[in-house]
Amino acid sequence: MTLASAGHPPPIMRLPGSGTRPLEVPPGPVLGIHADADFPVTEVPLRPGFMLTCYTDGLIETPGVDLDDSIAALTGHLAQADDSDLDALIDTLVAATGAHRQRTDDVALLVLHFLGQR
Structure with missing residues (x-):
């Protein structure tokens, strides 16, 4: 997989048996600032x-x-988090990060789970 960032927080990677950690993805410029901007890419197996x-x-x-x-x-x-149901996992993450409070910014959350099937 190839990733690029426009300044968002680091994605978090979880591997069975290897733990969970933020993934270092060098940030590029904010989207829309430069039409010909280059974004560094990070490859992850x-x-x-x-x-x-x-x-x-x-x-x-x-x-x-x-x-x-x-x-x-x-x-x-x-x-x-239990990864057997991604909808429930996402609900858990949103709740754990403050679903009870007034948010001051928009929220986007994407969870990708690769099962090894093609």
Whole structure:
């Protein structure tokens, strides 16, 4: 898989037996700033059970909370979440990051789960 970033928080990778961690993807410029902008790419090998969670900062930003701490918390929630039902997993992540509070930004969340089938 090939990834590029326009400045979003790092995607979180989960591999069976290898743990869950933010994936280092060098950020490119914000979309729309430069028509001919180059975006660095990161390649990640797909293995059965691989899960990638991409999200916007609106999911994790809380006034007064360090962004790295929020990313670490989301990483922990993903590590503990049951992956047998992606709809339920997404609901769990949204709830764990503050579904009870007023959000100050839009939220986008995408979870990809590669089962190793073609």
